[in-house]
Amino acid sequence: MAASILQEHIKRINKAAGNLSESLLDSGHPIDSLSGVSTRKLTDSRLETRAEVSRLALIDTCYELLEHLTRPEDFLKFSIPIVSDQRSLSISSGLMKFKTIQFNSAMAVIVHFEFAGKVPEQGHISFEELAKRTQLHVEKVQRILRCTVAYRVFCEEPLGYISHTAISKCLLNPGLKAWLGHQFEEMLPSSAKLIDAFEMYPGVDDDTETAFSVAFSGQQRTTYWEVLQKTPWKVKRFCDALEYISTSGGAGDFRVLISCYDWKKLGGCKLVDVGGSTGRVSIAIAEIADPAMEFVIQDLPEVEAEALNTIPEPLSRRMVFRPHDFFKPQPTLDARVYMYRQILHDWPDGKAVDILVALIPALDPGDYLLLVETVQPDPQTLPNSVERLIYAADLLMMAKHNSKERTLGMWKDLLRRASPNFVLENVISPENSGAQGAIIEIRWWP
Numbered sequence: 314m315a316a317s318i319l320q321e322h323i324k325r326i327n328k329a330a331g332n333l334s335e336s337l338l339d340s341g342h343p344i345d346s347l348s349g350v351s352t353r354k355l356t357d358s359r360l361e362t363r364a365e366v367s368r369l370a371l372i373d374t375c376y377e378l379l380e381h382l383t384r385p386e387d388f389l390k391f392s393i394p395i396v397s398d399q400r401s402l403s404i405s406s407g408l409m410k411f412k413t414i415q416f417n418s419a420m421a422v423i424v425h426f427e428f429a430g431k432v433p434e435q436g437h438i439s440f441e442e443l444a445k446r447t448q449l450h451v452e453k454v455q456r457i458l459r460c461t462v463a464y465r466v467f468c469e470e471p472l473g474y475i476s477h478t479a480i481s482k483c484l485l486n487p488g489l490k491a492w493l494g495h496q497f498e499e500m501l502p503s504s505a506k507l508i509d510a511f512e513m514y515p516g517v518d519d520d521t522e523t524a525f526s527v528a529f530s531g532q533q534r535t536t537y538w539e540v541l542q543k544t545p546w547k548v549k550r551f552c553d554a555l556e557y558i559s560t561s562g563g564a565g566d567f568r569v570l571i572s573c574y575d576w577k578k579l580g581g582c583k584l585v586d587v588g589g590s591t592g593r594v595s596i597a598i599a600e601i602a603d604p605a606m607e608f609v610i611q612d613l614p615e616v617e618a619e620a621l622n623t624i625p626e627p628l629s630r631r632m633v634f635r636p637h638d639f640f641k642p643q644p645t646l647d648a649r650v651y652m653y654r655q656i657l658h659d660w661p662d663g664k665a666v667d668i669l670v671a672l673i674p675a676l677d678p679g680d681y682l683l684l685v686e687t688v689q690p691d692p693q694t695l696p697n698s699v700e701r702l703i704y705a706a707d708l709l710m711m712a713k714h715n716s717k718e719r720t721l722g723m724w725k726d727l728l729r730r731a732s733p734n735f736v737l738e739n740v741i742s743p744e745n746s747g748a749q750g751a752i753i754e755i756r757w758w759p
């Protein structure tokens with residue numbers, strides 16, 4: 314690497330770090346330690362927009378320097394991006410450098426055998442004692458941990474004793490545990506089967522021809538939803554994982570997104586939350602919408618028990634759960650608004666069109682269809698670290714469902730295929746979200 318390029322990077326890092334500390338000082342945010350070994354960390358609390366933009370810019374600049382310092386061959390050897398593991402990237406952004414397959418599999422073991430809860434929150438524990446608590450061979454415990462300690466997930470100090478770091482403490486959060494469990498035990502094996510799925514199935518529009526299906530039922534085709542139907546504890550874990558990823562800050566946080574939409578303009582109408590899971594999004598909307606707005610949460614029957622546990626008592630008069638398969642004609646005819654959040658991105662184009670067509674018999678002129686989804690931006694228009702997540706999320710959809718994240722043009726095509734009477738009127742997204750989370754406002758104008 315030429316000295317002048319190195320100097321140039323150092324200048325840019327200095328500048329980006331200066332911007333970050335200035336915006337932190339301006340917003341009165343304490344400058345916490347960035348170190349994963351610390352028990353406090355900068356990302357613990359939400360930053361205001363300018364500080365957040367500066368934080369991402371600094372991460373990007375550091376990544377660029379790392380990439381310039383890395384031999385091209387080493388980058389390929391040691392960076393194995395098979396896991397669409399958004400969350401672990403963001404909890405440890407900037408610290409992870411390159412994650413190997415072995416690091417990811419060590420993390421899978423740590424999450425599955427609940428190492429984090431077995432290491433004391435204060436002080437340390439010997440490998441032998443941890444082996445007893447996890448009921449694993451001490452040699453396995455030691456080798457797994459040496460791999461993750463190198464990434465600052467736990468700390469070995471003094472040698473032979475394990476204590477927590479800021480990163481490993483995050484694993485105590487049950488929501489993050491559910492998210493990582495889903496990623497490591499379902500998405501990691503699925504992503505590893507992309508090659509087999511490509512070899513077995515040439516098409517792109519069949520939700521049984523997926524890497525997930527190959528990983529979990531070999532030659533016999535299945536879908537993620539069929540597996541959930543047979544495994545109630547996976548339903549709970551998936552609900553908890555969604556709850557966590559949707560409420561843990563950043564562009565995926567639906568509370569930020571829904572605060573950008575004028576719900577009051579809809580008045581005291583009825584809103585159907587199609588595929589609404591436990592109703593968490595509608596519960597948040599109920600707080601900011603017209604107090605007379607009523608909600609119908611629809612999802613598969615196996616979600617009902619979780620939903621009934623989630624809907625708070627004060628809302629029970631305004632919010633009901635109704636089992637409904639969204640491929641069947643929409644049974645709630647008197648609603649003004651039909652909302653689908655992160656539903657169509659789970660389905661290939663043909664099935665996504667079927668879902669929209671099943672809604673049509675319920676629609677009156679002027680009714681609202683709200684698609685709460687990613688609008689994938691044009692390539693190379695966002696910071697590189699954000700692009701990595703956006704395209705990883707797209708491949709996650711491919712491996713799991715043979716589905717996809719869509720650009721605005723793709724959303725328009727899908728609507729046109731369902732009916733020309735779906736008129737896209739508005740796309741609302743929070744500032745700086747890169748439209749990772751957007752509300753696509755569509756009206757029915759026959």
Ligand SMILES: C[S@@+](CC[C@H](N)C(=O)[O-])C[C@H]1O[C@@H](n2cnc3c(N)ncnc32)[C@H](O)[C@@H]1O
Pocket residue numbers: 538555559587588589590591593594611612613616637638639640653654655656659
């Ligand atoms: C990615 S989740 C989104 C959940 C919710 N809208 C949210 O944003 O939190 C997809 C949801 O679709 C539901 N689902 C899958 N197939 C369905 C079907 N045929 N009919 C109704 N719901 C279905 C799942 O149970 C799950 O709750």
